[in-house]
Amino acid sequence: MASRVRATNTEMVSPAVGLEARLRVLEQKVASLEPRVPQDRVSLMVFSWELDRILAAFAIATGAAALGYQTSMFFMFWGLAGLRQKRVVTGKRVREGLVALLAPGNSKQLPMSRMNFFGVGARMLRGMMRDKHVASLEDLMRIARRLGTRMVACETSRDVMGIRDDELVEGLEFGATAGFLADALHSRVTLFI
Amino acid sequence: MASRVRATNTEMVSPAVGLEARLRVLEQKVASLEPRVPQDRVSLMVFSWELDRILAAFAIATGAAALGYQTSMFFMFWGLAGLRQKRVVTGKRVREGLVALLAPGNSKQLPMSRMNFFGVGARMLRGMMRDKHVASLEDLMRIARRLGTRMVACETSRDVMGIRDDELVEGLEFGATAGFLADALHSRVTLFI
Amino acid sequence: MASRVRATNTEMVSPAVGLEARLRVLEQKVASLEPRVPQDRVSLMVFSWELDRILAAFAIATGAAALGYQTSMFFMFWGLAGLRQKRVVTGKRVREGLVALLAPGNSKQLPMSRMNFFGVGARMLRGMMRDKHVASLEDLMRIARRLGTRMVACETSRDVMGIRDDELVEGLEFGATAGFLADALHSRVTLFI
Numbered sequence: 001m002a003s004r005v006r007a008t009n010t011e012m013v014s015p016a017v018g019l020e021a022r023l024r025v026l027e028q029k030v031a032s033l034e035p036r037v038p039q040d041r042v043s044l045m046v047f048s049w050e051l052d053r054i055l056a057a058f059a060i061a062t063g064a065a066a067l068g069y070q071t072s073m074f075f076m077f078w079g080l081a082g083l084r085q086k087r088v089v090t091g092k093r094v095r096e097g098l099v100a101l102l103a104p105g106n107s108k109q110l111p112m113s114r115m116n117f118f119g120v121g122a123r124m125l126r127g128m129m130r131d132k133h134v135a136s137l138e139d140l141m142r143i144a145r146r147l148g149t150r151m152v153a154c155e156t157s158r159d160v161m162g163i164r165d166d167e168l169v170e171g172l173e174f175g176a177t178a179g180f181l182a183d184a185l186h187s188r189v190t191l192f193i
Numbered sequence: 194m195a196s197r198v199r200a201t202n203t204e205m206v207s208p209a210v211g212l213e214a215r216l217r218v219l220e221q222k223v224a225s226l227e228p229r230v231p232q233d234r235v236s237l238m239v240f241s242w243e244l245d246r247i248l249a250a251f252a253i254a255t256g257a258a259a260l261g262y263q264t265s266m267f268f269m270f271w272g273l274a275g276l277r278q279k280r281v282v283t284g285k286r287v288r289e290g291l292v293a294l295l296a297p298g299n300s301k302q303l304p305m306s307r308m309n310f311f312g313v314g315a316r317m318l319r320g321m322m323r324d325k326h327v328a329s330l331e332d333l334m335r336i337a338r339r340l341g342t343r344m345v346a347c348e349t350s351r352d353v354m355g356i357r358d359d360e361l362v363e364g365l366e367f368g369a370t371a372g373f374l375a376d377a378l379h380s381r382v383t384l385f386i
Numbered sequence: 387m388a389s390r391v392r393a394t395n396t397e398m399v400s401p402a403v404g405l406e407a408r409l410r411v412l413e414q415k416v417a418s419l420e421p422r423v424p425q426d427r428v429s430l431m432v433f434s435w436e437l438d439r440i441l442a443a444f445a446i447a448t449g450a451a452a453l454g455y456q457t458s459m460f461f462m463f464w465g466l467a468g469l470r471q472k473r474v475v476t477g478k479r480v481r482e483g484l485v486a487l488l489a490p491g492n493s494k495q496l497p498m499s500r501m502n503f504f505g506v507g508a509r510m511l512r513g514m515m516r517d518k519h520v521a522s523l524e525d526l527m528r529i530a531r532r533l534g535t536r537m538v539a540c541e542t543s544r545d546v547m548g549i550r551d552d553e554l555v556e557g558l559e560f561g562a563t564a565g566f567l568a569d570a571l572h573s574r575v576t577l578f579i
Contacts, residue, residue: 015402016208022409023215029416030222033423036574037226042378045577047442049500052270056240056385059349063370069378077438078500093517095510102501114242114271115295124288128353131286156445160514177449184575185428185455188229189377191238191385192442192577209401216408223415230419235571245463249433249578252542256563262571307435307464308488317481321546324479381422382570384431384578 041070043184045192049082049104050113051122051137057193058140064189065147072150074180075172079193080157082110085169096162107137107169145171152179234263236377238385242275242297243306244315244330250386251333257382258340265343267373268365272386273350275303278362289355300330300362338364345372427456429570431578435468435490436499437508437523443579444526450575451533458536460566461558465579466543468496471555482548493523493555531557538565 042064046057057073065071075083087105089097104110112121129136135143144151153172157163165174184190235257239250250266258264268276280298282290297303305314322329328336337344346365350356358367377383428450432443443459451457461469473491475483490496498507515522521529530537538561539554551560570576 015406016212019212019402019405019409020208022413023212023219026409026413026416027215027219029420030219030226033416033420034222034226036423036426037229038231038424038574040229042374045442045446047439047579053240056238056269059370060238060374063374064378067371067374067378076442095514098510099514124291125353128288128292128355132349132353134349134353156518156520160511160518160520162514177445178453181428181446181449181453181575185450185453187575188231189374189380189383190575190577191383192579193240193385209405212405213401216405216412220408220412223412223419227415227419230422231424233422235567246433249431249462252563253431253567256567257571260564260567317484318546321481321485321548325542325546327542327546381424382567382573382576384576386433386578 038188039070039186040068041072041183041187042189043180043187043191044071044073045180045184045190046073046075046079047077048113048193049078049110051110051125052113053193054079054082054107054110055137055140058137058144060191060193061149062140062143062147065144065149069188070150071144071147072152072183073144074152074154074175074183075157076154076177076180077157077161080153080168081161081163082107083153083169083172084163084167086167088164088167092162099161100163100167107141110137141169150183154180231381232263232379233261234265234376234380235382236373236380236384237264237266238373238377238383239266239268239272240270241306241386242271242303244303244318245306246386247272247275247300247303248330248333251330251337253384254342255333255336255340258337258342262381263343264337264340265345265373265376266337267345267347267368267376268350269347269370269373270350273346273361274354274356275300276346276362276365277356277360279360281357281360285355292354293356293360300334303330334362343376347373424574425456425572426454427458427569427573428575429566429573429577430457430459431566431570431576432459432461432465433463434499434579435464435496437496437511438499439579440465440468440493440496441523441526444523444530446577446579447535448526448529448533451530451535455574456536457530457533458538458566458569459530460538460540460561460569461543462540462563462566463543466539466554467547467549468493469539469555469558470549470553472553474550474553478548485547486549486553493527496523527555536569540566 061071081103087100089100115121152175155174254264274296280293282293308314344365345368348367447457467489473486475486501507537558539558541560
């Protein structure tokens with residue numbers, strides 16, 4: 001009771017004191033919310049090497065980048081193994097060479113996730129996209145780079161599979177899962193593809 | 194040093210002036226955070242046509258919609274190709290007709306993503322769900338519609354695969370990837386299924 | 387017009403009244419934003435039972451937990467069916483027993499999502515990870531538990547597939563899709579794996 005009377009007195013003497021206290025509380029609350037409010041970023045974890053799924057990933061990534069969002073794609077496991085410009089087999093351990101042999105040698109060799117029929121499905125999809133004048137995967141990759149999309153290769157995946165850096169497409173950064181999280185934790189959209 | 198003295202003087206003369214400046218800063222900060230704070234929305238990108246995955250998508254979507262979240266499902270590629278009520282083959286280009294022939298003709302024909310065994314797996318799952326009185330896919334689709342879940346068909350996927358609008362289930366909107374992003378960027382949960 | 391004059395008068399008499407009104411508006415705005423600002427959480431929906439995908443899920447989960455984020459993994463359908471420590475077939479309905487027979491009996495039996503070659507692929511991956519001293523799935527599961535990662539089993543999946551609790555690995559909670567959503571709606575990262 002006593003304290004309530006005192007508070008009332010203070011406010012009568014100087015209303016600004018009560019306001020200052022409320023303002024301070026609000027400033028602290030906003031300061032605590034701020035780091036958890038997403039930034040204008042989009043983060044994609046690309047785990048797949050299939051043409052259809054990679055196309056979806058780049059369609060979303062270029063769309064977000066075109067809207068002005070800082071977009072990053074993290075390529076893990078099959079996602080990284082499929083991101084080659086060439087295939088190196090010699091000079092590797094047996095299992096690593098086998099992975100290189102079995103993985104798609106470049107983007108033109110990516111299979112479909114369904115209805116692949118030994119590559120016929122992927123060729124069919126590319127033909128249908130051409131017929132409708134839809135940007136090809138290679139177009140989308142170029143657009144993504146031009147729009148500043150970050151393409152990050154998972155270091156652990158690279159090391160485990162023994163992929164050499166010169167096997168991979170140009171313009172990749174290298175990073176760990178913690179790097180993906182550092183982006184994703186501040187992103188407005190996060191997808192595992 | 195001089196400016197600090199002046200500031201102190203000002204506050205002594207009128208404490209409200211200092212408060213007003215702080216309040217203005219805070220108002221601007223909140224105004225800049227506001228558009229990045231997620232709204233009460235959930236956005237699902239449905240890329241798959243398998244019964245098990247579509248069931249997961251609709252279970253999450255109806256759950257979110259029942260909790261009062263504005264829920265949208267964006268059906269891309271296989272996700273769209275599997276959302277048929279009938280199958281039209283004639284009058285299409287060869288490749289488009291082939292896609293229609295190979296795609297599930299309606300929701301009852303959706304395969305499993307694993308253990309399909311030429312459809313036996315999907316029938317088994319439906320039987321096990323019936324045994325335990327769990328809502329079927331068709332039930333969930335009806336519930337989703339009743340709860341106002343937006344179901345958006347990817348226009349590019351439709352055009353590339355040559356799917357006719359009357360082949361698809363009722364109640365779909367049509368939109369581009371940018372439309373998915375417009376929802377997803379303001380959503381509290383975003384998933385690629 | 388009259389009200390504007392009055393407002394101006396009030397501000398002249400006491401500037402604090404105008405500030406108080408603005409402060410109140412801002413307090414209400416922040417209060418309405420607060421519940422929608424993500425908390426320091428990460429939520430993964432694990433739908434898959436393949437070694438490579440489960441490894442990705444636990445790599446992300448342990449990474450997030452190590453950074454101090456409250457991390458939860460929700461195991462649905464195949465994700466749950468693969469989370470066994472043993473396999474019980476007898477005393478079940480025919481279809482339930484069949485699921486148990488066909489599902490991996492424990493984490494060592496998880497297949498690959500691609501290039502499985504009847505289990506050779508999975509053994510190869512485990513060997514390559516050992517060669518590079520990368521934590522195994524079993525290591526990651528132990529780390530996840532030690533870091534307090536919540537592992538939630540989907541009750542509907544368990545009931546539909548007739549999985550007995552003692553078939554599943556230790557330390558699982560049980561929950562419904564609404565439980566996943568309750569976490570995911572407050573998470574900074576949400577992924578469907």
